[in-house]
Amino acid sequence: MSIDYRKIIFTIIAISVLGTGGFFLYKYLTRPAEVTQPPIVPPSPTTEVPPTPIVSGSFKPVQLSCAKDNGVRLQELDFVNNPSAILLDDGRYRIYYDTVPYVVKSAVSSDGIFFTSEGIQKQGLPDTEETYVGSPSVIKADNKWMMYYQGSVMKPNASTKYKIFAGVSGSGLNFGGRGVVIDDQTSTFGAKNPEAVVLPGGKVRLYYLTSQGVKTALSDDGINFTPENGPIITGATGVSVINYLPEHYLALCAANPNLSKPELQTIRTLNAKNSVDFDPKACGQGSLALKPSIPFDFWGVQAPSIIRVRGAFRVFYQGFNVEPSLGGGSVILSATCSVEEI
Secondary structure: OOOOHHHHHHHHHHHHHHHHHHHHHHHHHOOOOOOOOOOOOOOOOOOOOOOOOOOOOOOOOEEEEEEEOOOOOEOOOOOEEEEEEEEOOOOOEEEEEEEOOOEEEEEEEOOOOOOEEEEEEEOOOOOOOOOEEEEEEEEEEOOEEEEEEEEEOOOOOOOOOEEEEEEEEOOOOOOEEEEEEEOOOOOOOEOEEEEEEEOOOOOEEEEEEEOOEEEEEEEOOOOOEEEOOOOOEEOEEEEEEEEEEOOEEEEEEEEOOOOOOHHHOEEEEEEEOOOOOOEOOEHHHOEEEEOOOOOOOOOOEEEEEEEEEOOEEEEEEEEEOOOHHHOOOEEEEEEEEEEEEO
16 A cells, blocks of 8 residues: 655644644545435336237237256255146246155245245145145135145055045135046046146136046036046146137147156156147147256256246256156146247
8 A cells, every 4th residue: 555645744743833723624625526426326127028929910820939947946855746826926936846754845035046945835635535635726716726636545656546626715825625526437537737727718728638648528616527528639648738828728738658668757848829729739740848867957957837927938858867766756836938939
């Protein structure tokens, strides 16, 4: 640090000639000029501009172009499966998912990247048809939250037979039971992996997996469902449906062409003018959206859940980072997607 000897000499002279009062007068007259800072103005909120629809006029099929987000959204000691993502009214994200000991939990996030556990939201009832529960799908309709989930008497395995149940909540947490809503006796494993969508008129359409493919059922009140013609999608292990535009629905389906090689499983996009007539009908023929990659989902991708967020789409899905035959190893991941014409 340099020393300003001239300032020291002037200070000594000022004190000796003018005294202490003169010294302070000297300091005042030689003080540095004040720098006036401009006022700090917080940035104005950015107005969200709605995305420009790609489809206008005649119906045009589209595909999702997805980039995987960095890192893992949710992970537990054993596994986390079957995410159901929603965007809350306050802008936060919530994911419902199943994990050991075959219960449904939820986690919440302000940015869609870092999630905090909210605990168990639905657990099985011993010695009932829903002793083991999982694969939730949650919607909000008529100021109440509805959860649709699969239940079974025995622990999930190759010979388990499932039914689909409904639960209700006023807050989106701690769901009470409303009983069986889908019992498909024609399917070798029953009905599982539900996906619920609220239609523009307020009805609820439920998609669910059977041994014949993805079937649907329709309800006026979200409790009493009438099965429809089906299956509407084949070759899928799960599906997520969203109303992209008026008279245009997108379905993300998980296609597995070889059950002995889960690393071949992909997530693909299907299009429909309504919410049932998807084209192509075979999931494996849809446009590729996501495929396995190192490091988090090398052993397979499945169970997509798509939501719209500020002009883009977020997809939360289940990825296997350990060979499924070794047990466990599944995590919940995410991707950010945009829409492109085919």
